[in-house]
Structures are given as C-alpha cells and as structure tokens.
Amino acid sequence: GDSVTQMEGPVTLSEEAFLTINCTYTATGYPSLFWYVQYPGEGLQLLLKATKADDKGSNKGFEATYRKETTSFHLEKGSVQVSDSAVYFCALSDPGAGSYQLTFGKGTKLSVIP
Amino acid sequence: EPEVTQTPSHQVTQMGQEVILRCVPISNHLYFYWYRQILGQKVEFLVSFYNNEISEKSEIFDDQFSVERPDGSNFTLKIRSTKLEDSAMYFCATYEGGIQETQYFGPGTRLLVL
Numbered sequence: 001g002d003s004v005t006q007m008e009g010p011v012t013l014s015e016e017a018f019l020t021i022n023c024t025y026t027a028t029g030y031p032s033l034f035w036y037v038q039y040p041g042e043g044l045q046l047l048l049k050a051t052k053a054d055d056k057g058s059n060k061g062f063e064a065t066y067r068k069e070t071t072s073f074h075l076e077k078g079s080v081q082v083s084d085s086a087v088y089f090c091a092l093s094d095p096g097a098g099s100y101q102l103t104f105g106k107g108t109k110l111s112v113i114p
Numbered sequence: 115e116p117e118v119t120q121t122p123s124h125q126v127t128q129m130g131q132e133v134i135l136r137c138v139p140i141s142n143h144l145y146f147y148w149y150r151q152i153l154g155q156k157v158e159f160l161v162s163f164y165n166n167e168i169s170e171k172s173e174i175f176d177d178q179f180s181v182e183r184p185d186g187s188n189f190t191l192k193i194r195s196t197k198l199e200d201s202a203m204y205f206c207a208t209y210e211g212g213i214q215e216t217q218y219f220g221p222g223t224r225l226l227v228l
Contacts, residue, residue: 032215043118043205044157044219051215089157093215100145100209101170102217104157 002027006090006105013080013112021075021108023064023090031092033057033066033073034102038087047075047088080112116140118220120206126226130195135223137189137206145209146189147217148181150174150202157205163189196227 007022025031035047035057048057053068062077073090090105119138127133139146148160161171163181180192189208193200203224207217 036219041221043120043221044207046216046218049216091157095215099170100215100217101147101159101162101172102149102157102207103159104149106156 002031002092002094002103004090004092004103004105006088006108008106009087009108009110011108011110013110015082015112015114016079017112019075019077019080019084019110021088021090021110023073023075023105025071025073025090025092027071027092027094029094029096031094031096033064034091034093035062035064035073035075036089036091036104038089038107040086044089080110082112082114085110085112116218118206118208118218120204120220120223122223123221124224124226126228127196129198129227133193133196133225135191135193135204135206135225137191137208137220138187139189139206139208140210140218142210143208143218144211145169145217146181146183147207147209148191149205149207149219151205151222152199152202160191193225196225198227201225201227 003026032051034049036044037047048059050057050066056065087107091102146163151157161175162169203222206220209217
C-alpha cells in the first residue's frame with residue numbers, strides 16, 4: 001500500500017537558519033503530495049501541495065518540489081522564524097487509484113529558538 | 115475564513131462506554147473524513163463519507179465504529195464500546211470536492227479511555 005516516510009525529529013534550529021525536512025513516498029498510482037503543519041493546540045493546516053511531477057508547492061516561504069525520479073517531496077525554508085515552530089506532516093493522496101484519503105508520515109517537530 | 119469545528123475538545127471515558135465525537139463541516143463541503151493519531155504515532159485514516167454513506171474505510175474502522183450525519187450539518191463518529199487502545203486524538207476533515215483536493219481539518223478531540 002501507499003506510505004510516507006519523513007525524517008525523525010525533533011529538529012531544533014536557530015532563527016534564520018535553513019530548514020530541510022526530508023519526505024519520501026511509496027505509491028501504487030500517481031499521487032498528489034502535501035505538507036500539513038500543526039501549530040500547538042490547533043488542527044492540521046495545509047501548508048503547500050503539488051499534484052504532478054516537477055511541480056513546486058510554496059507558501060509562507062516554504063517550498064517543496066515533487067520529484068518523481070527520487071519519490072521525494074522535501075520541505076525547505078531559507079530562513080526560519082520562531083513562529084515556524086510546529087509539527088510538520090508530509091502526506092499523499094492517490095486519486096488516480098480512486099482514493100482521496102490522506103496517508104501521513106509520522107510528523108517532524110520543529111523548534112526554532114531566538 | 116470558514117473552518118471545521120469539533121466538540122468536545124477533550125473527552126475522558128471509562129472502558130466499555132460509548133462516546134460520540136462531533137464535527138461541524140464547512141458548509142458547502144461534500145466529503146467528510148475521520149482520522150486519528152495515537153500519541154507519538156502517525157495520523158491514520160479511519161473513514162470517508164460522501165452522499166450519506168461510507169465511501170472508504172480502513173482496517174481500524176471495525177464494527178465498534180460508526181459515522182452519520184444525523185441532521186444534515188453535524189458529522190459524528192461513534193465508538194460503541196471503547197477500549198484502552200482507542201485513546202487518541204481524533205480529527206475530522208472536510209473537502210469541497212473537485213480538483214482542489216484540499217482537506218480542511220478541525221482542531222481535534224482528545225479521547226482518553228481509562
């Protein structure tokens with residue numbers, strides 16, 4: 001079945017540091033890929049998405065590129081802020097296989113210190 | 115901005131008791147989902163609901179679970195006889211339909227079974 005693997009956390013960075021959170025996937029079809037973010041005490045919010053190979057999703061300074069050849073969707077940000085402290089989830093859906101359910105990775109907790 | 119709401123935010127119950135978790139979807143959304151996250155583990159898909167019936171369900175969603183839209187607005191998840199291992203955060207998500215594929219999540223209900 002479909003699966004998502006993302007790097008283990010927690011990740012602690014200083015403000016303005018560069019962020020990469022790795023995500024790789026396994027899917028039977030041609031999935032859509034997502035990054036969701038969960039701020040403390042809140043639900044999951046869509047951060048960005050990409051629906052086909054070589055698409056780049058971007059939002060709030062975060063970017064991720066859909067790499068079919070490496071089955072990856074790594075999240076990057078050039079300069080993190082304290083307000084970026086949250087848990088980040090990589091996820092996929094496989095609408096081509098008739099399924100819109102999301103399959104999630106385990107989540108990576110990011111802490112940004114001033 | 116429209117949002118998905120869930121009640122209660124926290125629920126403590128005794129093993130063997132029935133619980134009902136409630137979700138109010140975004141008003142024009144057509145697809146509804148329940149996910150759960152056991153502490154420290156992945157967010158897992160439970161069930162999807164469309165046009166007043168279950169469209170997909172996971173292995174977790176056994177006979178102890180049921181979903182319904184009793185009044186055309188609320189979307190509920192019932193656990194008939196709770197077990198210790200049902201302790202988790204339960205998320206409702208809704209999706210408008212069409213090509214956007216974005217699921218909007220509620221803040222979750224934290225269920226603790228004693």
